[in-house]
Amino acid sequence: MPRFDAEVVVMPKPEVADPQGQAIEGALARLGLTGEVQARHIHVGKVFRLDLEASDRAAAEQALHTLADRVLANPNIETFQLKVSSH
Amino acid sequence: MPRFDAEVVVMPKPEVADPQGQAIEGALARLGLTGEVQARHIHVGKVFRLDLEASDRAAAEQALHTLADRVLANPNIETFQLKVSSH
Amino acid sequence: MRVAVIVFPGSNCDRDCLHVCRAVLGWEAIACWHREALPSAVDLVILPGGFSYGDYLRTGALAALSPIMGDVRRFAAGGGHVLGICNGFQILCEAGLLPGALRINRDLLFHCEEVALHVERRDTAFSSACPERIVLPIAHREGNYVAGGETLRRLEEERRVVFRYEQDVNGAANRIAGIINEGGNVLGLMPHPERASEPLLGSTGGLSVFASLAAAVAA
Amino acid sequence: MNLAAAITPDLVAGHGLRPAEFDSIVQALGRDPTLVELGIYSVMWSEHCAYKHSRPLLRTLPTRGERVVVGPGENAGVIDIGGGLCVAFKMESHNHPSAVEPYQGAATGVGGILRDIFTMGARPIALLDNLRFGEPDAPHMRHLIEGVVEGIAGYGNCVGVPTVGGDIMFDPGHAGNILVNVMCVGLVRTEHIRRGQAHGPGNAVLYFGSPTGRDGIHGATFASGELSEEALERRSAVQVGDPFMGKRILECTLELIERGLVVGIQDMGAAGLTCSTCEMAGRAGTGIEIDLDRVPQRAPAMSAYEILLSESQERMLAVCEQTRLAEVLEVCERWECGGVVIGQVTGSGRVEVHHRGEVVASIPANHLTHGAPVYHPPEAAPAAPEEFDLPPVLPGEDFKTALLALLASPTIASKRWAYRRYDHMVQIATVLRPGDADAAVLRLPGPGEPRFLAVTSGGNHRLVARDPRAGAALAVLEAARNLVCTGAQPLAITNCLNFGSPERPEVFGQLRRAIEGIAGACRALDIPVTGGNVSLYNESGGVAIPPTPIIGMVGLIEREEHITRPGWREPGDVIYVLGDPAAGLGGSELAKYLVGGDLPGVTPRGPLPPIAIDREVALLDAVRSAILAGLIRSAHDVSDGGLAVTLAECCLLSRGGHGAWIHETPDGDLALTLFGELPPRVVVSVRPADARAFEALISARGVACAEIGLVGLPGLRCADQAAISHSEMQQAHETPPWESLR
Numbered sequence A, B: 001m002p003r004f005d006a007e008v009v010v011m012p013k014p015e016v017a018d019p020q021g022q023a024i025e026g027a028l029a030r031l032g033l034t035g036e037v038q039a040r041h042i043h044v045g046k047v048f049r050l051d052l053e054a055s056d057r058a059a060a061e062q063a064l065h066t067l068a069d070r071v072l073a074n075p076n077i078e079t080f081q082l083k084v085s086s087h
Numbered sequence C: 001m002r003v004a005v006i007v008f009p010g011s012n013c014d015r016d017c018l019h020v021c022r023a024v025l026g027w028e029a030i031a032c033w034h035r036e037a038l039p040s041a042v043d044l045v046i047l048p049g050g051f052s053y054g055d056y057l058r059t060g061a062l063a064a065l066s067p068i069m070g071d072v073r074r075f076a077a078g079g080g081h082v083l084g085i086c087n088g089f090q091i092l093c094e095a096g097l098l099p100g101a102l103r104i105n106r107d108l109l110f111h112c113e114e115v116a117l118h119v120e121r122r123d124t125a126f127s128s129a130c131p132e133r134i135v136l137p138i139a140h141r142e143g144n145y146v147a148g149g150e151t152l153r154r155l156e157e158e159r160r161v162v163f164r165y166e167q168d169v170n171g172a173a174n175r176i177a178g179i180i181n182e183g184g185n186v187l188g189l190m191p192h193p194e195r196a197s198e199p200l201l202g203s204t205g206g207l208s209v210f211a212s213l214a215a216a217v218a219a
Numbered sequence D: 001m002n003l004a005a006a007i008t009p010d011l012v013a014g015h016g017l018r019p020a021e022f023d024s025i026v027q028a029l030g031r032d033p034t035l036v037e038l039g040i041y042s043v044m045w046s047e048h049c050a051y052k053h054s055r056p057l058l059r060t061l062p063t064r065g066e067r068v069v070v071g072p073g074e075n076a077g078v079i080d081i082g083g084g085l086c087v088a089f090k091m092e093s094h095n096h097p098s099a100v101e102p103y104q105g106a107a108t109g110v111g112g113i114l115r116d117i118f119t120m121g122a123r124p125i126a127l128l129d130n131l132r133f134g135e136p137d138a139p140h141m142r143h144l145i146e147g148v149v150e151g152i153a154g155y156g157n158c159v160g161v162p163t164v165g166g167d168i169m170f171d172p173g174h175a176g177n178i179l180v181n182v183m184c185v186g187l188v189r190t191e192h193i194r195r196g197q198a199h200g201p202g203n204a205v206l207y208f209g210s211p212t213g214r215d216g217i218h219g220a221t222f223a224s225g226e227l228s229e230e231a232l233e234r235r236s237a238v239q240v241g242d243p244f245m246g247k248r249i250l251e252c253t254l255e256l257i258e259r260g261l262v263v264g265i266q267d268m269g270a271a272g273l274t275c276s277t278c279e280m281a282g283r284a285g286t287g288i289e290i291d292l293d294r295v296p297q298r299a300p301a302m303s304a305y306e307i308l309l310s311e312s313q314e315r316m317l318a319v320c321e322q323t324r325l326a327e328v329l330e331v332c333e334r335w336e337c338g339g340v341v342i343g344q345v346t347g348s349g350r351v352e353v354h355h356r357g358e359v360v361a362s363i364p365a366n367h368l369t370h371g372a373p374v375y376h377p378p379e380a381a382p383a384a385p386e387e388f389d390l391p392p393v394l395p396g397e398d399f400k401t402a403l404l405a406l407l408a409s410p411t412i413a414s415k416r417w418a419y420r421r422y423d424h425m426v427q428i429a430t431v432l433r434p435g436d437a438d439a440a441v442l443r444l445p446g447p448g449e450p451r452f453l454a455v456t457s458g459g460n461h462r463l464v465a466r467d468p469r470a471g472a473a474l475a476v477l478e479a480a481r482n483l484v485c486t487g488a489q490p491l492a493i494t495n496c497l498n499f500g501s502p503e504r505p506e507v508f509g510q511l512r513r514a515i516e517g518i519a520g521a522c523r524a525l526d527i528p529v530t531g532g533n534v535s536l537y538n539e540s541g542g543v544a545i546p547p548t549p550i551i552g553m554v555g556l557i558e559r560e561e562h563i564t565r566p567g568w569r570e571p572g573d574v575i576y577v578l579g580d581p582a583a584g585l586g587g588s589e590l591a592k593y594l595v596g597g598d599l600p601g602v603t604p605r606g607p608l609p610p611i612a613i614d615r616e617v618a619l620l621d622a623v624r625s626a627i628l629a630g631l632i633r634s635a636h637d638v639s640d641g642g643l644a645v646t647l648a649e650c651c652l653l654s655r656g657g658h659g660a661w662i663h664e665t666p667d668g669d670l671a672l673t674l675f676g677e678l679p680p681r682v683v684v685s686v687r688p689a690d691a692r693a694f695e696a697l698i699s700a701r702g703v704a705c706a707e708i709g710l711v712g713l714p715g716l717r718c719a720d721q722a723a724i725s726h727s728e729m730q731q732a733h734e735t736p737p738w739e740s741l742r
């Protein structure tokens, strides 16, 4: 069976509060770590990387979507993006 | 000042145990969610998306690298990848 | 004995450490806000447990960058005793004062319970008064110690694992519960000795850690 | 004033306001409300904020007592425990948010009740949680259980407040509508108690904490000129808790109060900015003027409607004197929680809201907070529970099988799987931890010999379903028994009334009876109700949940030696059961086991046996006197599963690993003695040398007292039944709920 590299990126929905992003932004601003460069609107998400073995790319994409929607992301507060490439 | 969209992906080093990835793999095996498709070697990382305001792209990349190396990733156990694009 | 307990935003065992130092041990203990300077002439710095910066990013990561950590680093470099408990251990690792890192427990769950520890060495500033085995509470979700193979090998070879879980409680490499730095003056410990320092609360295993420190400072 | 959107009857109805309510609004304003005002009224006059259906009933609760410092009406009740120290405590529900998003729903529930406590100036010292789920074996239910427990842990652990108690029950009647009730207890020195009152026209109104986003905005369910299609889509963002900010606003608030820098303070909970401004002005008889342009905002281009009705978490509103403002802002900066003046207190009696240079709302505060109508819906007596025939008594060998099955049943089994995830030791004051005893016991701070606070919360809704009045009274009595068994004197209660729709006559009938039951039991115990919460409309698929009043109670233990545990202490100690003999097996856990489950419709099995409240009070007095007299070695309340389960727990909790030999079955029949659950009883053990004195003390109080056995070798031996070993009991009791049903 062909193998695919898959990636799911899960981010908080833009309208939902992202306390983690806010806290990191606040800490960075206080620490002045980025010098002249300003860092803003930090959002923190999750990345899942995995191998998929599927009959074809469509099947892999389909399975990845199910996985992301049902397990990896919480649709109440998160959105996700998928990527599938040949191994 | 020009603005850039920046992204940092932080992944556990391959030799470091990834209990979250393992737990998801175990759950998937039990749920049989992906049907025929086999999902393996799941690794869980973090993604940071932010806006950078910098004099030019090189400055933005430089600042992002510092940020990732010093703050966003722990080089003992994690690796990171950077992406900077114009806003 | 003069102790500084560092308070980061999100620390939540600072008051417990202060209570034990003052009311149980009769020490002078100063709460020190992370944006202030470390008070002078302290004998011991405690980095208490809690959720500094909400445990966001990585446990201990943002606190490790706090202004006061510069002072703590200098204090440690000068041979001063530093005890990092739970989140304090995580901060010490993130700050590079101790090797390795603490990751999420193998079962991904928070554990609040008492665990038995084997005291591997009783010739350190933190363990000279400890019996061979002590029981201390743990309360963490990120207590799973990890380090590269080389680092682990050195830790064991140099006998820098001071406390080891009797049972595997969280997946930590070599069941490591507490390690010491090369100089023998900085200790990180996941279990909470301050929670086991009064008979009323069930156990007093933690007192031996503090008693060791008192002896080391007096020496 | 912007009257752009025409206020149509549909719009009014869409805001959940009845025509008569709208008329009252028009009359108070002297004109039609603006859309923003309609939104404000909609939330402020919702059942959740205005108690339209329950207020007259709640008024019948006894709320006075010599220890009461603050009764119902404020963010939390406060009682005086002497030595200049007071206890603030309250319970709150977060049922619907938790059903939608279990982790965040439960987490924000914890955040909300914590704010209610520290807003009073009290430092939170304990959390308790009462959870009701459906049967735990369904995958969807497992997801809800995991999410809720993790959410409670996630918030409480991070903030550093120990979660020390509560209860968890599984019932098909809650499958479609789970319940998440959270209680918080805090300590405050008398002089630091603050109220949510906006006194002193000219004083500054300060906002601190998280910025405002489009979270949890309900109100209207359809668009208008101001609310685009897209805005609607975005509108009901799930509230996400930020315990790190929660911890910072806690410390900031307490520092502001201790330094005398605030005149009044209130958190922004349900209905956010609207509710807190109106309530603070309403309580003080003043007015408030705020400018929404100054409100920190997380999302771009928020409308006045959205800013006012947002339920973003971790936000506080404080009233401060202008002259102290610099100090106030310095404290806010130190704790890294913002701090902006958004308006001032006025003498107008109105809440006036400015946005982008216009007045978008101007409402008499008092009308908003006290003008909501009160309804007396029709009520019906709850249907009489069906009588239920039990299979004949347990045949011989089955005692062991039945007991082990009960110990492993989800509701009775150990809840270690949950409380192990809660930090229950932080603050190093937890003397009796979850799982240790009938109530948690906390050391109180202070000079001199330590004193202790005992806290408990719970309520067996199955009893309430069978008889709302007696069942609710039993919930109060059980809370008191839990406290008394640890050696405490009960002081006061809070409560959360979880019911279905009050517009159903039978539900309103349940509600009235339950409140009467609570009031009656409190009067008999001579303890006040200092606050609580009402959660109505808990339904799914047109079916109401079983009536579920939860009682939270606090009590005081004056001396360390009075702290009493349930576990056996010494072999040879005499075991007694105190209280009237069991009156039947209907509705018992044994009955449930014998009929093979808790089928919907079978739950209320038979009427409750008559409960004589004065006899229950006498039982409590007797146990407490015996503890104070030093005559009791261990005490444990008999509840679900009857004496058999209680005895098993006394064995499992024995630190020396002692067991029991039960040689008498005073109720005649073995099954009845061991598995009957009512009327309430208590199991105690007593030194042989004290037995005579103990019996005399108990009988002098007219309380039934039967010697049933002796503490002895490990394991539980009952009459001629096979012995059950500690490890068998342990294994059954530690079974996680989802495994016992596999």
Ligand SMILES: Nc1ncnc2c1ncn2[C@@H]1O[C@H](COP(=O)(O)OP(=O)(O)O)[C@@H](O)[C@H]1O
Residues within 6 Å of the ligand: D048, D049, D058, D061, D071, D072, D073, D074, D075, D076, D077, D090, D092, D116, D269, D270, D495, D496, D497, D529, D530, D531, D532, D533, D534
């Ligand atoms: N079941 C109840 N018993 C007693 N008092 C109650 C009950 N329900 C609500 N109250 C009181 O009514 C007041 C308003 O409650 P609530 O709207 O829940 O306050 P908040 O919005 O601050 O949580 C509070 O003082 C509360 O204690």
Ligand SMILES: [Mg+2]
Residues within 6 Å of the ligand: D075, D116, D267, D269
């Ligand atoms: Mg409130």
